[in-house]
Amino acid sequence: MVKNRLSPETWIAAGFRALSEKGPSALKAEPLARSLNTTKGSFYWHFDDVPAFHAAMLHLWEDRAFTGIVTALESETNPVQRLRKLGEIAAQSAPEEFGGPAAEPAIRAWARDNTKVAEAVDRIDAKRMGYLSDLFADIGLTNAELPRILYGGLIGMEELSRHDGASNKEALATLVDLILALYEDS
Amino acid sequence: MVKNRLSPETWIAAGFRALSEKGPSALKAEPLARSLNTTKGSFYWHFDDVPAFHAAMLHLWEDRAFTGIVTALESETNPVQRLRKLGEIAAQSAPEEFGGPAAEPAIRAWARDNTKVAEAVDRIDAKRMGYLSDLFADIGLTNAELPRILYGGLIGMEELSRHDGASNKEALATLVDLILALYEDS
DNA sequence: GGATAAACATACGCTAGCGTATGGAATCAC
DNA sequence: GTGATTCCATACGCTAGCGTATGTTTATCC
Numbered sequence: 001m002v003k004n005r006l007s008p009e010t011w012i013a014a015g016f017r018a019l020s021e022k023g024p025s026a027l028k029a030e031p032l033a034r035s036l037n038t039t040k041g042s043f044y045w046h047f048d049d050v051p052a053f054h055a056a057m058l059h060l061w062e063d064r065a066f067t068g069i070v071t072a073l074e075s076e077t078n079p080v081q082r083l084r085k086l087g088e089i090a091a092q093s094a095p096e097e098f099g100g101p102a103a104e105p106a107i108r109a110w111a112r113d114n115t116k117v118a119e120a121v122d123r124i125d126a127k128r129m130g131y132l133s134d135l136f137a138d139i140g141l142t143n144a145e146l147p148r149i150l151y152g153g154l155i156g157m158e159e160l161s162r163h164d165g166a167s168n169k170e171a172l173a174t175l176v177d178l179i180l181a182l183y184e185d186s
Numbered sequence: 187m188v189k190n191r192l193s194p195e196t197w198i199a200a201g202f203r204a205l206s207e208k209g210p211s212a213l214k215a216e217p218l219a220r221s222l223n224t225t226k227g228s229f230y231w232h233f234d235d236v237p238a239f240h241a242a243m244l245h246l247w248e249d250r251a252f253t254g255i256v257t258a259l260e261s262e263t264n265p266v267q268r269l270r271k272l273g274e275i276a277a278q279s280a281p282e283e284f285g286g287p288a289a290e291p292a293i294r295a296w297a298r299d300n301t302k303v304a305e306a307v308d309r310i311d312a313k314r315m316g317y318l319s320d321l322f323a324d325i326g327l328t329n330a331e332l333p334r335i336l337y338g339g340l341i342g343m344e345e346l347s348r349h350d351g352a353s354n355k356e357a358l359a360t361l362v363d364l365i366l367a368l369y370e371d372s
Numbered sequence: 373g374g375a376t377a378a379a380c381a382t383a384c385g386c387t388a389g390c391g392t393a394t395g396g397a398a399t400c401a402c
Numbered sequence: 403g404t405g406a407t408t409c410c411a412t413a414c415g416c417t418a419g420c421g422t423a424t425g426t427t428t429a430t431c432c
Contacts, residue, residue: 108295112209145361149357170331174332
């Protein structure tokens with residue numbers, strides 16, 4: 001029998017997997033331990049308690065939720081290309097360390113019964129909306145509703161995908177086109 | 187001391203209130219009883235068990251989630267007016283019987299750890315998307331992505347409002363305008 | 373206005389998960 | 403290799419919520 005020694009990261013990854021698959025109520029020490037074929041002895045060695053574990057998950061996510069997008073768009077030089085690229089990467093699933101596809105909606109759902117999570121989501125939303133605002137401003141689109149339309153569409157479609165399983169690739173591209181039509185006209 | 191005798195509907199309303207304010211984890215018999223200043227003796231008189239209570243909540247919602255929208259749009263005669271009106275009513279909060287504002291996002295969050303809820307949301311989403319498809323088809327817009335864009339935007343903005351507290355009135359109106367620009371052009 | 377039923381209160385045993393404590397195995401230092 | 407450290411297993415008491423059983427109150431019906 002191979003004895004896999006676990007790291008905090010392993011637990012956190014298992015946490016995101018459970019969060020995505022079974023919802024926030026699955027983020028408990030003993031069930032997670034079972035999913036890793038171990039006991040909560042390990043859990044309480046790596047983390048002080050359950051809230052501390054939650055905080056660790058949240059910290060990892062908040063750390064990458066904004067910068068991850070920014071760096072992913074760095075390769076594109078002009079704002080229009082960045083907007084189009086944003087539509088593409090948003091249509092893809094999240095990395096495995098966050099529980100694979102539909103990690104973001106799962107975190108938003110988590111925010112409903114956890115204040116700390118809600119606050120983190122608040123901060124990330126504000127940052128992303130600000131970034132979108134700047135992007136639109138760069139191409140001369142100052143309509144204050146555009147970031148909300150695009151980001152809202154992004155969130156909503158991710159949510160929809162979870163239920164109907166469909167891809168958002170086409171829809172997001174079309175949405176960006178609809179918005180950029182304003183740019184062509186100006 | 188006035189003895190308020192409770193009905194199943196009172197319990198269900200309290201359920202939606204708790205769901206909206208504290209999340210799915212608040213849908214438990216004893217906490218709900220406390221919120222109504224009573225005991226679970228009443229709960230188990232009106233409902234067989236907790237899953238049965240959940241089913242009752244869900245049944246009420248599913249019953250009104252689609253038809254409610256359709257009847258709200260009946261006053262408008264042509265499809266374009268209906269689309270604009272849809273944007274308006276979606277920006278308002280849900281009726282109090284469903285826990286006031288942001289009831290829909292709460293139910294979507296609930297769907298994450300409850301299969302029955304997820305199935306109900308599936309059915310409602312399909313119906314609403316079908317309705318939107320018909321609406322767009324009526325004005326000659328056959329682009330299959332449009333229902334997803336509008337409905338996704340609706341869902342996402344509702345979610346955003348919960349966090350930043352902002353209204354979606356302007357953004358939804360603008361989104362409808364962006365889409366209807368396709369109609370003007372054709 | 374006493375009998376009947378409906379609506380609620382209370383007490384009970386049960387389970388899942390929490391956090392602690394302590395012992396045991398695996399790994400590292402040298 | 404043995405001593406120390408790191409990591410995990412197990413056992414314990416505790417609490418919240420479940421569902422049942424049974425008692426109490428409140429309304430209803432003639």
